[in-house]
Structure formats: C-alpha cells, structure tokens
Amino acid sequence: KNEVEQSPQNLTAQEGEFITINCSYSVGISALHWLQQHPGGGIVSLFMLSSGKKKHGRLIATINIQEKHSSLHITASHPRDSAVYICAVSAGNQFYFGTGTSLTVIP
Amino acid sequence: KAGVTQTPRYLIKTRGQQVTLSCSPISGHRSVSWYQQTPGQGLQFLFEYFSETQRNKGNFPGRFSGRQFSNSRSEMNVSTLELGDSALYLCASSLTGGRGEQYFGPGTRLTVT
Numbered sequence: 202k203n204e205v206e207q208s209p210q211n212l213t214a215q216e217g218e219f220i221t222i223n224c225s226y227s228v229g230i231s232a233l234h235w236l237q238q239h240p241g242g243g244i245v246s247l248f249m250l251s252s253g254k255k256k257h258g259r260l261i262a263t264i265n266i267q268e269k270h271s272s273l274h275i276t277a278s279h280p281r282d283s284a285v286y287i288c289a290v291s292a293g294n295q296f297y298f299g300t301g302t303s304l305t306v307i308p
Numbered sequence: 309k310a311g312v313t314q315t316p317r318y319l320i321k322t323r324g325q326q327v328t329l330s331c332s333p334i335s336g337h338r339s340v341s342w343y344q345q346t347p348g349q350g351l352q353f354l355f356e357y358f359s360e361t362q363r364n365k366g367n368f369p370g371r372f373s374g375r376q377f378s379n380s381r382s383e384m385n386v387s388t389l390e391l392g393d394s395a396l397y398l399c400a401s402s403l404t405g406g407r408g409e410q411y412f413g414p415g416t417r418l419t420v421t
Contacts (some may be wrong), residue, residue, distance in 0.1 A: 234410065241409040242345075242396050287351065296353040297340065308364040 204228050207288050207299035214306050220275040221303045224288030227269065235262050235273050236287040238301070244287075246275070277300045310335065312401050312413035326387040329416045333380050333401030335351045339363075340382040341375060341410065343394040354397075359407055375385050386418075394420045 205291075206225045226233070235247040243254050243296050247254050248262040250271065264271040275282055283306050288299040313332045321327050333340050341364075342354040348412040353366040357376035376382045380401075386393055398415045 232408075236410075236412075242398075242415045242417070244400075244414070245400060246410050249409045289351070295366065296343075296356075296364075298351040298353075300350050 203300070204292070204297040205288055205290055205299040207302050208263075209302060210300065211303045212305070213280050214304070216279060216306055216308050217275045218278050218306075220278050220282075220304065220306075222273045222286050222288075222304070224271045224273070224299055225269060226271075226288075226290050226292075226297070228290065228292040228297065230290040231266055231287075231294045232291045233271050234289040234291070235271075236289060238285045238287060247286075278304075279291050280308050310333075312399060312411050314399055314413040314414060314416050316341065316404075318417050318419075320421060321389050322390060322398055322421055323389055326385065327388050327389060327418060329384045329397055329399075329418075331382045331384070331399035331401075333382070334411055335412070337401035337403055338380055339398045339402045339405040339408070340376055340380065341402075341405070342382070342384050343398045343400070344368075345398060345415075346392075351398075353357070354384070356405055363405065389420045391420050394418060 208223050233250045238244045250264045259276045261274040285301040285303050287301045315330045339358045341356040345351045352407045356364040360376045371387045396415045400410040400412045
C-alpha cells in the first residue's frame with residue numbers, strides 16, 4: 202500500500218479550464234509538498250503546507266489534516282502548466298511521494 | 309543566489325562498477341536530501357544529511373551511501389552497480405530538511421549497462 206495516493210493519474214484539459222488534483226495520505230505528517238516536474242526532469246517546489254490554504258498566482262493548495270487530504274487547484278489553466286504534479290509528505294524520518302499526475306493543457 | 313547544482317549531469321557505467329555523484333546546495337542550506345526516480349518506482353527517498361550527519365534514511369540497500377562535507381556539499385556513492393540502479397538521481401537542499409521547502413537540483417541521469 203502506498204503511503205501517498207494521487208488522482209487522477211492523467212489529466213487533459215482545454216486552456217482556461219479549472220483543474221483539481223487530489224492527494225490522500227495514510228501517515229502522520231509534518232508537512233505536505235506539491236512539486237512540479239517538467240519534461241527533462243527538473244523539479245520545482247510549488248507549495249509546502251502543514252495546515253489551511255496557500256495561493257500563488259493561479260495555483261491554490263489546500264490541506265485537511267483531519268481527513269488526510271490535500272488538493273492542488275489551477276485556475277485558468279494554460280499550456281505552460283503542462284507538467285507532472287507530484288504530492289509528497291514529510292513523515293517522521295521519511296519522505297513519501299505520490300506517483301504523480303500528468304497534466305496536458307491543450308490550446 | 310545560485311541554485312542547487314549536481315555533477316555530472318549524465319553518466320554511463322557498467323554493471324559492477326561504482327559511481328559517485330555530487331550535489332552543491334544553495335548557499336546557507338545545511339540539509340541535503342537525495343532521491344531516486346525511476347519509471348517503475350517513481351520518486352523514492354534515499355537519505356538526508358544535515359550538518360555532516362546522516363539524519364534520515366530511506367529503504368535502500370547498503371550499496372547506497374553518502375556523505376556531507378563541512379561546506380554542506382554532499383556526495384552519493386553507489387557501489388557494485390546493478391542494471392536496476394539506472395535512474396535519475398536528484399538532490400534537494402533546504403534550510404531545515406523535510407519540514408522545510410525543498411529546492412531541487414537538475415539531477416544526474418545514470419545509465420547502467
């Protein structure tokens with residue numbers, strides 16, 4: 202059983218659509234991270250959350266500690282948002298990753 | 309501020325050989341973590357070093373080891389390479405470790421033949 206589950210695995214959207222990616226985890230965490238990986242491998246940290254909600258431009262991340270669930274929202278999606286989005290959690294001495302959501306935004 | 313750098317970027321090795329990868333963190337960051345990414349297993353945590361001490365370790369065999377120097381630069385070593393070690397190896401630095409924001413390097417793509 203994976204400690205971090207993401208859905209959907211793949212997502213195709215039209216430019217301008219509102220997008221939601223979900224992440225559920227089964228362990229006690231100290232922080233949850235949303236990462237973005239473009240083709241070629243580079244990873245960028247989008248958000249680090251331990252409670253509540255954060256917003257950065259068109260991106261919004263929320264976390265519900267009681268339900269062990271987080272969501273990443275992209276408003277007014279754009280083709281440059283096409284990437285793999287990965288949810289990760291810091292849990293004790295370990296760091297667990299979801300399998301990622303591959304997002305393609307079509308012009 | 310310069311970002312996290314990793315060298316080399318690409319590497320081809322033969323089964324049975326050993327390899328050393330290097331990671332230079334962002335200036336002032338004392339935590340360096342290493343990760344392995346493969347198509348089959350995704351991203352997996354290898355270990356974390358903080359102020360020259362291994363603080364956390366993932367579930368990898370002893371062939372995978374690392375160290376951190378006084379300037380926070382870190383090296384990762386894999387001995388007796390296996391075909392399954394072919395992967396993208398990423399390091400990330402942070403001020404505080406897993407509870408802090410991670411800044412990733414571009415990765416080293418290792419191919420074992």
